[in-house]
Amino acid sequence: MKFKLKGVSLRVMNLISVIIAFIITTTLVVSLYMLNSGYRDMNKSTNEYFEWEKDASLLENASDYLTEQVRYYSINYKKVHLDNYFDEAFISKRRENALNSIKDKFSDTEPYKMLSTAMDKSIGLMVLEYHSMKLISVANGYDLNTLPEQVKSYELSTEELALSSDEMIDKAQELVFGDEYNEVKQDIKANVNSCIDKLDEMLRNNVSNSSEALKRILIVQQAVMLVLIIFLIYLFLSIYLKVVHPLKHGAELISKNEFLAVEGVKEYKYFAIEYNFIRRNDILNNEKLSYEAAHDKLTGLYNRNGYYSIYNDLKLDDLIYVLIDVDYFKQVNDKYGHNIGDVVLKKVATTLKSVFDRAYIFRIGGDEFSILIEGIGSNSLDDIKQKISKADLMLAGEENNIPPCRLSVGIAFGDKNDTTDSLFKKADLALYRSKNNGRDGITLYDESLGDSK
Numbered sequence: 182m183k184f185k186l187k188g189v190s191l192r193v194m195n196l197i198s199v200i201i202a203f204i205i206t207t208t209l210v211v212s213l214y215m216l217n218s219g220y221r222d223m224n225k226s227t228n229e230y231f232e233w234e235k236d237a238s239l240l241e242n243a244s245d246y247l248t249e250q251v252r253y254y255s256i257n258y259k260k261v262h263l264d265n266y267f268d269e270a271f272i273s274k275r276r277e278n279a280l281n282s283i284k285d286k287f288s289d290t291e292p293y294k295m296l297s298t299a300m301d302k303s304i305g306l307m308v309l310e311y312h313s314m315k316l317i318s319v320a321n322g323y324d325l326n327t328l329p330e331q332v333k334s335y336e337l338s339t340e341e342l343a344l345s346s347d348e349m350i351d352k353a354q355e356l357v358f359g360d361e362y363n364e365v366k367q368d369i370k371a372n373v374n375s376c377i378d379k380l381d382e383m384l385r386n387n388v389s390n391s392s393e394a395l396k397r398i399l400i401v402q403q404a405v406m407l408v409l410i411i412f413l414i415y416l417f418l419s420i421y422l423k424v425v426h427p428l429k430h431g432a433e434l435i436s437k438n439e440f441l442a443v444e445g446v447k448e449y450k451y452f453a454i455e456y457n458f459i460r461r462n463d464i465l466n467n468e469k470l471s472y473e474a475a476h477d478k479l480t481g482l483y484n485r486n487g488y489y490s491i492y493n494d495l496k497l498d499d500l501i502y503v504l505i506d507v508d509y510f511k512q513v514n515d516k517y518g519h520n521i522g523d524v525v526l527k528k529v530a531t532t533l534k535s536v537f538d539r540a541y542i543f544r545i546g547g548d549e550f551s552i553l554i555e556g557i558g559s560n561s562l563d564d565i566k567q568k569i570s571k572a573d574l575m576l577a578g579e580e581n582n583i584p585p586c587r588l589s590v591g592i593a594f595g596d597k598n599d600t601t602d603s604l605f606k607k608a609d610l611a612l613y614r615s616k617n618n619g620r621d622g623i624t625l626y627d628e629s630l631g632d633s634k
Contacts, residue, residue: 230384266310428445480544503554508589516584533550536568536571540552590612610626
């Protein structure tokens with residue numbers, strides 16, 4: 182259905198809103214990206230500076246560790262300190278790693294040169310340290326072949342070799358505790374501290390410059406946010422007045438099963454017209470749909486949905502349940518085909534309706550029918566048997582190439598102790614007895630049947 186409607190189009194509103202939103206959002210996203218990028222760069226630089234300060238301190242700590250181990254060796258002569266020294270100097274290499282970490286970023290800067298100087302001085306001290314370790318090792322009579330190559334290959338002077346063990350130890354201790362050694366250590370510390378101070382200065386300058394850039398971006402971002410807020414307020418008001426309010430009113434009308442008012446934007450008007458059209462058709466088709474939901478399409482009898490709906494509402498102690506099965510129906514399908522089988526089922530349904538004119542009749546399975554009869558009387562069983570016999574007689578003849586058929590029947594009378602399940606089971610047991618007795622018969626349930634299945 183097409184309609185030429187007057188009024189504001191929601192599509193036009195959306196298009197304008199999308200264009201404005203896109204411009205504002207793009208500006209906001211760009212500013213956010215610049216802000217995040219600037220923040221990440223500043224944070225990255227700050228972390229790098231902290232790492233480089235840590236590396237500078239690490240170089241000093243590694244140098245101090247070497248000093249510590251060589252001094253311990255000169256005092257207690259334990260080779261473990263010798264091992265620790267060379268493990269640090271040539272395996273861990275914390276000094277070299279620290280310097281290389283800074284070199285990538287600061288190779289041409291003053292901090293790197295200061296730290297490089299400290300490294301050179303630390304390496305220069307190693308000659309004194311090798312000298313001291315050689316004296317200690319010789320004084321204690323250690324096998325020189327077990328010493329590291331740097332100590333083993335260090336040559337002592339003739340005068341030193343002539344010294345006594347105690348004199349060698351004294352000289353070894355003087356080498357690593359003396360003024361010359363300590364002055365170099367102070368120079369190393371001074372260079373490392375100067376490097377750290379310079380890194381701090383560079384960090385402060387970097388943070389200051391980055392902060393100024395971030396402030397400018399924040400000002401732009403705040404302006405864009407203000408424009409966005411104003412736009413959103415306008416957009417929300419427009420949507421509420423032109424869309425939400427008509428929808429809310431429409432929902433109230435729908436909840437009351439009333440027709441919608443044709444109002445609001447064009448799209449809603451179109452929706453209202455279509456809904457009202459569907460609503461009218463729904464009202465016209467409601468009875469038809471209800472009928473089809475509760476009735477079997479093939480036979481016109483109540484189907485299983487109708488069966489449950491009606492059966493659950495009946496008074497069971499005044500009810501007769503008749504369960505019917507078409508004998509040898511499978512053979513009919515096999516011999517004549519399913520189309521003829523459907524014709525037979527329709528004939529059975531028509532026959533039952535004509536015979537049991539005041540009962541509820543259902544098709545509850547393929548070839549299974551049930552009949553619910555209200556009002557138990559003294560002659561009810563005889564009356565039912567007469568009607569079944571009449572139906573059998575009507576179905577026994579062959580007409581219009583429709584094969585004859587017979588019925589097996591189970592009957593159960595309800596009482597006050599029955600439930601829908603128990604009453605059905607009684608009729609089912611009676612039907613089973615009829616089929617077990619050669620079919621084409623009627624069985625009334627009694628307690629002797631028990632659970633004969």
